[in-house]
Amino acid sequence: MTNSSNCSDPDLKPYYAVTYAVILVPGLVANTLALWVFYGYMKETKRAVIFMINLAIADLLQVLSLPLRIFYYVTGTWEFGGGLCLLCFYLKYVNMYASIFFLVCISVRRCLFLIQPFRAGECRRVCDVSVSVAGWAVVCVACLPFPLLRLHKDNTSTCFVDLPIEKLDLPTSVTLMTMGELVGFVMPLLIILYCSWKTILSLKEKNSASHDLGEKKKALKMILTCALVFLICFAPYHISFPLDFFVKTGRIRGGCVQRVISVFHAVALCLASLNSCVDPVIYYFTTDEFRRRLSRQDLHDSLQLQHLSYSRKHSRDVLVEDTTE
Structure with missing residues (x-):
């Protein structure tokens, strides 16, 4: 297929700029407020609070990089050097996959607290901190291919979606895509769905006391909310990412097909960035302590x-x- 006038490459920069501008202030306020509540008032809470703190940090770091993205998509040029461009590009993926990791940790922690309360109680705050540090380290290393495949020296006035991508042979491309999809999306999704299933089964136990039943319902609400946020924000991106990669490397050709994939990938990127505003909803609507601390009287x-x-x-x-x- 060849490009036609009806299938020319769309200019998606204004849509990126508007989306990031809409996300910036709510994401900044909500995640800053979340960290204030967590650090100041929830130190006594053991139920996944460390993972919530790290999730809020990941979201806040992503929000703080949005002004540079907005500037680029409004002006159409990058004036801050190739190093800062690659750093912002890299941090985007680090923050996204850190968010995925900590959503999984929150789901697993809440599920274990119900199914194996005594064993989960033995995992003190130090254990959660160790898991968080290890998670950040693994995510930072695993995300290195993203900037490494975008290294460029000829043109330093472009950034983000306009960065040229290194062309790889087909077996290497398929291997990288498969590993990224399995480890970064499929496995986390299966873990969250498994936690949801186990929590639902625990609700059906007839010997559960009324207090235990209430705790199980709260845990199920949190885990299902994590699953919903995961599917809305990250599923479209992980569907579009391999397609966009093969378009940019020339594996997929055809004007109209490329246009559809580019638009779909742009929408998926915006949904993935929306995660930084949606995550605080998890804290507010699924955590009684968080909601109580934000009440006017408290x-x-x-x-x-x-x-x-x-x-x-x-x-x-x-x-x-x-x-x-």
């Missing part, structure tokens, strides 16, 4: 407590200064 009480603590500290400092004179 916020008022906490601010009064902080003001009282500051006043007492200030008075004590003044008294010490008076006694030393």
Whole structure:
């Protein structure tokens, strides 16, 4: 097939710019507020709070890179050097796959807390921190092929979707795509679905007390929300990514086919970025403690407590200064 006037390459930069501009402020506010609540008021909670903190950090890092993306898609040129371009490009995928990893960790943690409460209770905060550190390390290493395949020296005025991609032979391309899809999408999806299934089975147990039944319903709501966010934000991207890769490397030809794949991939990228705004919904609607801490009365009480603590500290400092004179 050859390109026709009806199947020319679409200019998708304005759509990227609008989408990222819409995501920027809500994502920044919501994830900053989430970290404030987690660090300040939920230190006593053991149910996946460490993984929620890391998920909020991953989302916040992605949001902080959006101004540079918006600037590029509005102006059409990159003026900050190839190194910063590749770094922002790389961090996009690191943050996305870190979000996937921690969504899985939240689901597994909540499921284990119900099915094996005593064993899950033995996994203290240090265990969750260790898993988080290992997860960040694995994700950072696994995402290195993304910038390495986009290294370019000839033109430093382009970035992000306009970066040229290194052409690979077909067996290498298929191997990389298969590994990426299996490890980055299929396995996490199967784990989340398995956790959902096990939690549903635990709800059907007849010997469950009313308190246990309530906890199981809360856990199921959180796990199903993680699965829903996972499917909405990441499934379209992992369907479109191999197709877009083969279009950019010339494996798929045909004007109309390329146009459809390019538009679909653009929509999928925007949905994947939308994850940074959707994740705080998980915290609010599936975590009673988080919702309670954000209530008007609780916020008022906490601010009064902080003001009282500051006043007492200030008075004590003044008294010490008076006694030393």
